[in-house]
Amino acid sequence: MILLEDLTRFVLWLLFTILTVNMLFLTFVMYRRLARKRYYAVKDSARDRYQHVIAKFLRGELEVSQTASLLEEATSQPEQDALEEMLLNAPPEQRARISELLFALGNVERWARTAFGYRRGRTFVQRAFRGDAPLGTGPANRWNPILRLRFFSVPRAIAIERLGSLTPLLATYFSTEALADPAFEVQRTAIGVLGRHRVPAAIPQLVKELQRAVEQASDLSLRSVKAALVSYRIDDLPWFLPVLEHPNSRVRFFLVDAIREICLHAARTLPLNKNDFSQPFYELFLDQMSADTSADVRARSAAVIGYFRDQRAAQVLRRLLTDENEFVRLHATRACADRLFATLVPDLLRRLEDPKWRVRESAARALRAMDRDGFDELLRLFIATTDRYTADQIIDEIQRSGTVEDVVSSLVPGNADFALAEAVCRKMVQMGKTSLLLNALASSGVPDEARAVMMDAIALAPPPEFYPLLQALSQHESALGFKAASVMSASAVRRAAVGGADA
Amino acid sequence: MHSFLLQIFDYLNTIILIYFVITNGTYTVLMVLSLYTVTLHSRYASRRSYYAQLAESPVTPPVALVVPAFNEQDAIVATVLSLMDLQYSEKEIIVVDDGSTDSTVQRLIEQFGLLKMDLIYRPVLAAKPVTAFYHNPRYPELIVLSKENGGKPDAVNVGINMARSSYFCTVDADSIIEREALLRLIAPVLQSNVNTVVSGGVVRIANGCTIQDGRITEVDLPGSWLERCQVIEYIRTFLFGRPAWSLLNATFITSGAFCLLHKETVIAAGGLSTDTVTEDIDLVATLHQYLRTNKRKYRMVFTTDPICWTECPRTIGMFARQRRRWQLGLMQTVMKHNEMIFNPRYGGLGMLSIPFHAYIEAIGCLVEAMGTILVPFSFLIGAMPLALFILIMTLAVGYGTLLSLGSVLLEETTLRRYPGMRHLLILIAFAVIENFGYRQMVSFFRAQGVLRYITGLRKWETVVHKGVGGSMALAEHES
Numbered sequence: 001m002i003l004l005e006d007l008t009r010f011v012l013w014l015l016f017t018i019l020t021v022n023m024l025f026l027t028f029v030m031y032r033r034l035a036r037k038r039y040y041a042v043k044d045s046a047r048d049r050y051q052h053v054i055a056k057f058l059r060g061e062l063e064v065s066q067t068a069s070l071l072e073e074a075t076s077q078p079e080q081d082a083l084e085e086m087l088l089n090a091p092p093e094q095r096a097r098i099s100e101l102l103f104a105l106g107n108v109e110r111w112a113r114t115a116f117g118y119r120r121g122r123t124f125v126q127r128a129f130r131g132d133a134p135l136g137t138g139p140a141n142r143w144n145p146i147l148r149l150r151f152f153s154v155p156r157a158i159a160i161e162r163l164g165s166l167t168p169l170l171a172t173y174f175s176t177e178a179l180a181d182p183a184f185e186v187q188r189t190a191i192g193v194l195g196r197h198r199v200p201a202a203i204p205q206l207v208k209e210l211q212r213a214v215e216q217a218s219d220l221s222l223r224s225v226k227a228a229l230v231s232y233r234i235d236d237l238p239w240f241l242p243v244l245e246h247p248n249s250r251v252r253f254f255l256v257d258a259i260r261e262i263c264l265h266a267a268r269t270l271p272l273n274k275n276d277f278s279q280p281f282y283e284l285f286l287d288q289m290s291a292d293t294s295a296d297v298r299a300r301s302a303a304v305i306g307y308f309r310d311q312r313a314a315q316v317l318r319r320l321l322t323d324e325n326e327f328v329r330l331h332a333t334r335a336c337a338d339r340l341f342a343t344l345v346p347d348l349l350r351r352l353e354d355p356k357w358r359v360r361e362s363a364a365r366a367l368r369a370m371d372r373d374g375f376d377e378l379l380r381l382f383i384a385t386t387d388r389y390t391a392d393q394i395i396d397e398i399q400r401s402g403t404v405e406d407v408v409s410s411l412v413p414g415n416a417d418f419a420l421a422e423a424v425c426r427k428m429v430q431m432g433k434t435s436l437l438l439n440a441l442a443s444s445g446v447p448d449e450a451r452a453v454m455m456d457a458i459a460l461a462p463p464p465e466f467y468p469l470l471q472a473l474s475q476h477e478s479a480l481g482f483k484a485a486s487v488m489s490a491s492a493v494r495r496a497a498v499g500g501a502d503a
Numbered sequence: 504m505h506s507f508l509l510q511i512f513d514y515l516n517t518i519i520l521i522y523f524v525i526t527n528g529t530y531t532v533l534m535v536l537s538l539y540t541v542t543l544h545s546r547y548a549s550r551r552s553y554y555a556q557l558a559e560s561p562v563t564p565p566v567a568l569v570v571p572a573f574n575e576q577d578a579i580v581a582t583v584l585s586l587m588d589l590q591y592s593e594k595e596i597i598v599v600d601d602g603s604t605d606s607t608v609q610r611l612i613e614q615f616g617l618l619k620m621d622l623i624y625r626p627v628l629a630a631k632p633v634t635a636f637y638h639n640p641r642y643p644e645l646i647v648l649s650k651e652n653g654g655k656p657d658a659v660n661v662g663i664n665m666a667r668s669s670y671f672c673t674v675d676a677d678s679i680i681e682r683e684a685l686l687r688l689i690a691p692v693l694q695s696n697v698n699t700v701v702s703g704g705v706v707r708i709a710n711g712c713t714i715q716d717g718r719i720t721e722v723d724l725p726g727s728w729l730e731r732c733q734v735i736e737y738i739r740t741f742l743f744g745r746p747a748w749s750l751l752n753a754t755f756i757t758s759g760a761f762c763l764l765h766k767e768t769v770i771a772a773g774g775l776s777t778d779t780v781t782e783d784i785d786l787v788a789t790l791h792q793y794l795r796t797n798k799r800k801y802r803m804v805f806t807t808d809p810i811c812w813t814e815c816p817r818t819i820g821m822f823a824r825q826r827r828r829w830q831l832g833l834m835q836t837v838m839k840h841n842e843m844i845f846n847p848r849y850g851g852l853g854m855l856s857i858p859f860h861a862y863i864e865a866i867g868c869l870v871e872a873m874g875t876i877l878v879p880f881s882f883l884i885g886a887m888p889l890a891l892f893i894l895i896m897t898l899a900v901g902y903g904t905l906l907s908l909g910s911v912l913l914e915e916t917t918l919r920r921y922p923g924m925r926h927l928l929i930l931i932a933f934a935v936i937e938n939f940g941y942r943q944m945v946s947f948f949r950a951q952g953v954l955r956y957i958t959g960l961r962k963w964e965t966v967v968h969k970g971v972g973g974s975m976a977l978a979e980h981e982s
Contacts, residue, residue, distance in 0.1 A: 011894045018901040025908040026931065032915050033927055150543045157547060185547065188694060192556070213696065221696040227562040261561040357625070396623045402640030433621040435635075 039078045046074055046082035054086045057101065058094055068104035080107075088165045099166040103129070108166065114159035115178060115186070116140065128173040138180025145182075153183030160186055164193030172199040179209065184219030191220060195228025200239040203232075207243045207251065214250045222254065229258035234266040238278045249294035256289060256300040263307045274308040282308060290316045295325035302328060306335025314341050321347045326356040333359055337366035345370065345377050352381060352390045360390065364397035375403070376420065383423045395433050398424075408440045411450035425457040434463050442469055448480040455487045462491060512877065512886040519874040520895075526863050527902050530743075534909045537743035540750045541807045545917035548808055554686045558590050563689060564669055565593035566763065569662030571655045572676035573601040578814070579676050580614045583645065584717025586674065591685045596645045597662045598676075602652030607676075608637065611647050615639055622646075628774035630660040655759075656775035656782035663774060666766060673783070675760040679709055679719055679812040687809040688763045697800040700765040700790055703749075703757030704809025705741045707920060708734045712812060719812055722920055724929050729822060731933045732941040733815045738930075739910040742807060742917070749805035753856035755791075757803070759783030761811030768794070768801070779839060781832025788840040788857075795849055807917060823948045830868065830952025837861040838956075868949035875943045900938040907934035 050071060057067040074083055084107070087098050102108050103125075113121035117140030127135070139147065139156065146152060156178075163174040171193050178190035191209060194202045210225045212218035232239075240259060246252050266272060274282055286308070289301035302320045305313045320332035321344070333351050336344045348370075351363035367374040382394040398404055410421035428437060440446045441454050451473075458466050470491075473484035557563050568586050572579050579598070586596045600608050611617060617637035624633050631653035638646050650661050659673055672688065674680060684704060692699040711725035724731055741758075748754050762783065769775075769786070772793035779785040787803065794801045816822040837844070837860060844861055846853040882892040911930045914920070921930060 008891055008894065011891070011898055015894060015898045015901055018898065018905050022901060022905050022908055025905070025912050029908070029912050029915050029927065029931065032912075033924065151539070154543045154547045184694075184696075192553070196556075216696065219696060221694055223562050223693040227556075227560050227693070230561050265561065357623075392623055395621070399620045399622060400638060400640065400643070435619040435621050439618050 042076060043078040043082045046079040047086065050074060050079075050083060051086060054083070054090075057097070058090055064097065064100045064104050067101055071101075071105060084162070095165075095167050099170055102166065108163070108170075111159040111162045112174065115156045115163065115174065115181075124174065124177055128170050131169070132173075134173050134176040136176065136180050138177060138182070143182070147181070148183050150183075150185065153181075153185045156181060156183065157185040157189040160189045160193065164189070164196065168197035168199050171197050172202050176202065176205055179205070187218070187220050188224050191224050191228045195231035198232050198236060200236055203229075203236075203239050203243065207246065207255070210254055211246070211248060211251050214248060214254065226254055226258055229255070230261040230265070232258075232262055234262055234272070234276060237262065237281055241278075241280055241284065244284060244289065249292070249297060252289075252292065253294060253296040253300060256297050256304065260300050260303040263304055267307060272307040272309070274310050274313070277308065286312055286316050290320060295323070295328055298323060299325065299327040299331040302332040302335045306338065306341075309338060309340045311343075314343055317341065318344060318347050321351055326354075326359055329354060329356070329359045330362055333362040333366050337362075337369040339369075339371045339374070342370060342373055345374055348374070349377055349381050352378075352393065353385075353387055357389070357393065360393040361397070364393050368397055368401055368403065376417075379407075379420055379424050383420075383427050391427070391431060395428060395431065399433070399436055404436045404440070408437075408446055408450055408454070411453045412447050413449055413453070422453060422457065425454060426460060429457050429461050432461070432463070434458055434461075434466075438463070438465055438469060441473075448478070451480055452483045455483060459487050459491050467491070508884075509886045512881045512884070515873070515877055516881055516887065519870060519877065522867065522870045523874070523899070523902075526867060527906075529859060529863060530906055533747040534743045534906065536747035536750050538909070538913060540746045541742060541913050541917050544746075544807060548687075553690065554590075554683050557686045557690060557693070558592060561592075562693065563592055563686075564692075565595065565667070566591065566685060566689065567595040567597055567662070567666030567668040567671040567766070568674050568685075569659055569666065569671050570596065570598045570674045570676050571601055571658030571662065572598055572603065572607050573652070573655070573658070574603045574605045574607060575676035576603070576605040576607045576610050579607050580610050581714060581717045582674065582676050582678055583611065583615070585679045586717075587642070587645070588682060588717060589680060589685050590682045591689075593668070594644055594685070595666060595668055597665050598645070598647045599658040599662045599665075600647060600649045601655065601658040602631075602650060608635075608647060608649055612637060615642055615645060617645075617647055624648075624665060626661075626664045627770050628660040628664055630657045630664065630774075633661060654777055656777050659782070660774045663766060663769060669766055670763055671766050671769075672761065672763045673759050674811070675813055677814050678706075678760050679714060679717060680761065681719070681810040681812075684761070684809040684811060685763075687806055688761075691802075691804040691806055692763070695802050695804075697802050698765060698768070699802045699804060700768045700794065701754065701757055701787060701803040702763040703745065703754065703803075703805045704761050704763075704811060705807055705918070706737065706758045706760050706811045706813055707741075708737055708815045709812035710815055710817065722922065722926075724921065724926055725815075727817065728933075728936070729819065729941075730815055730817060731929065732937040733822075735907050735910070735930065735933045735937050736945075737815075738914050739907055742910050742913040743906075745805040746807050748856050749803070751851045751855065752802065753851040754803040754805055755787060755852065755856045755860050756784050757787055757805065758811075759786075760813050761809065764790075779832050779835040780828050781836060784832060784836045785839065788836055788843070791849065791852055792840060792843065810918070810920065819944075823951075826945060826948035827952040827955060830865070830949040831955050833860065833865045834953055834956035837865050866953060868946050869953055871946040872950035875946055900935075903938040903942055904935050907937060910934075 053062070053067060053070045056062045071083060074080060087102065090098055109122065109125050112125045115121065116124055116138070120137070120140045160174060160178045164171045175190040175193040178186050181187055181190070194206060206225060206228055209218060209220060210229070213220050213222045213225050237259060240255060244252065244255055246255065263272060285301055285305055290298060290305060292298050292301065298320065302317060305316050317332050317336055320328055323329050323332065329351065333348060336348055345367065348363050348367050352360050354360050354363065364378060367378040378394055382391055385391050398407070407421045407424050410417040411425065412418065415421070425437065428434065437454055437458055441451050441458065455470070467488070470484045470488045474481050474488060570582060570586070583596060583598060598611060616639045618639060620636045620638050622636040622638065631651040633648050633650045635649040636646065646665060648661060648665060650658065663671060670689070670692065672685065688702050688704050691702050708725065708730065709719065710730045711723045712719045713721035713723070724734060745754065745756065759782065768790060772789050775782045775786050776789065816825050837857065840857070843849045843853045843857050845858055849857070878887070878892065878895055881887040882889065908931065911934055915927065921927065
């Protein structure tokens, strides 16, 4: 039995502790708020004080040593942060001078010490500025499990992030060393910095990290490494050549996928062609990568080959379009979405009958993207096909892309595409895909002639919403109104006849 | 007889005290762990332009935002606008109208010029039939589906069926998502070297805030005491419960209002089930079970910086219904998955997290409610001396304040979503005030939820939102 006096003593003790902690929390909350206010006040004042010095330095009016002596009185954290912000927001072409200045101010050494320890930090700074190769040893005592704790690893990661703002060569040096850090946060930061600077010499190191991630021998995620690899530009692709024949098929797959992303990024600003790639790279993809034993590699290669946009590429894509693996076919169909591959239209039409819906879908998209030729072929296949899945896929694409509007606008008699448009319309009705047609029929923005044609088409298999719409249209004193009335009466006769036959 | 009664009260008070010590001890440990993890995360995240890089990175996977909506005509447009404004490279927005009887769909059609279409729908998860699809090629990322009413989980399942992306994010139709929030939610997925199947984020109360075009333009605290107490409660729940469980890799609860999930895994686990009233908690438990049974490596994370703003109940009636439903759902979920409790096969989840949620969060409210009545009653009948009674009450208030102040401290050191000194002072004041009535009231409502579970009264209570800034109406129907 718990004695009352013990209980009271315990409760009193607990109460005292709780109230003390409450007061501590309260004090800390208020302190934080006021400290932040003070921090920003000091930072703003430092920014005002030093911005002209930094502006002069950036204009080249002050030497590194002069600037360093003017800035060395900025020692408090907010002042340092203000300086750092101003320097790191400067144009990238100033990075070499800024790195020198940060070194002169002692920042580089301070960050390196935080990241790697006192002695090793100094050594690494000396080696980095001498241009030596990284030792790959990471921080001091890296086998110490305590270094993996976030409490200790976060400051190191922040230090690496800061070292990452130096020149590409210096940043790459420190990041490569940091990859040997036991904490994944530091590794992740380091790999991000490597990607940001895109130093070609770092590619083998990134591939090594990729392999470790693939083999699950690393704390880094595959996506983190891939993100670093895709940061490279199309001009850097020749540097990937030596590693593309990596024995591990998963590594090859991620490398080719990264290259695909690099090409995609480049193609957003300027259409690519084979001249944007080196000859060995071009040959490697057409001959080797497209015939790789790994289906994943073949699939991603198809996407890269699509950017070559020539007849050889078309031939290889034609082969890949019939690959046994659905993902290869999928990527190959996507790669064909280019009017320069018009010769592949028949092959793409065949892919619309692919047993896998993703392939059918991308084939429909590719054909739609191929300007008029591809789109007309798509519509013709839609009319002709007896395969429900193929027809469904095509009409889904037509609806989603908004091209039903084009079909409707061609429904005016005399239009060159009238027959095709009318047939598409009738097929849509047959399939019960009438929502957009009904919408167009109700729209006053559509020409009356087109609406009249649609009325006839929809009347072949009218949905329930059709009659109220006809009713409404028949109220208009216009040719369309009369047409609506006549379609209504014809439909009524037909329904009565069907009803009679059924009876 | 009198001495026997005193004896009984003595025992009950001892049980209550032991419960108090265990519960608050656990909360203290959780708070310390959260202080550690949240502070470090915030320190790391604030230093980097990481999210800006993620927004540009082709490695960032596409995400489908699934918005189940039932009679949300006043909130839905703002929600969809906020989703369209999200800083995210590739996203699908799938609004699933769960058979609304108001103008939910009409509002969307008018706002976004949607057209009815006959699109392909490939159901992988069983759900009520879809009756219409709406889309506008000018907004290729947006699709609205109408379906027969089947409840929120059914609507989410339809959204999953329609989604093309490998990840989907559930978003409540009355929620406003901050621009960077989805990037913050996907970040742990990209950083992890194992499959991250769930990534949950912080939800905050939007009552009192100014919203324009689907964005929070001014953060403010609501005016009423009930809403302010809920603000404190949300901060406490999201900043020091969930981060700690995430640190221990034992996440059991994520808010369905804003949660990222791996689509394939959810489909493999059978999707969202309709047999509990809190489908989000049930889904997390189901995923744990499925993945552990199939010996898959996985991770479920909770990140403290994504922010989703949602509406909270404004009246006690609605608040009571919400809390009863949550508690009933929690009870249903822990009982449905009770083989995980103290099951070493589930590691920290089975040995710590689920027992905590079952015995402290789910059933514990009965002890709490009993204590709220018994302690003063013991004092009144003379079973407890005045000094001890005052001490215990002061202790309860003091400890409650400690937990809430700890949360305000976390908020202040990390997110700082409430900018003014006035906000801070109100938060501090309500960290104390909520201990005088609000917490006791919550205990009673939760106890009612547990009793409903025990007595088999599975009443489904829905709160129908009228949009942030509007009023809320309530619909109640038996399930």
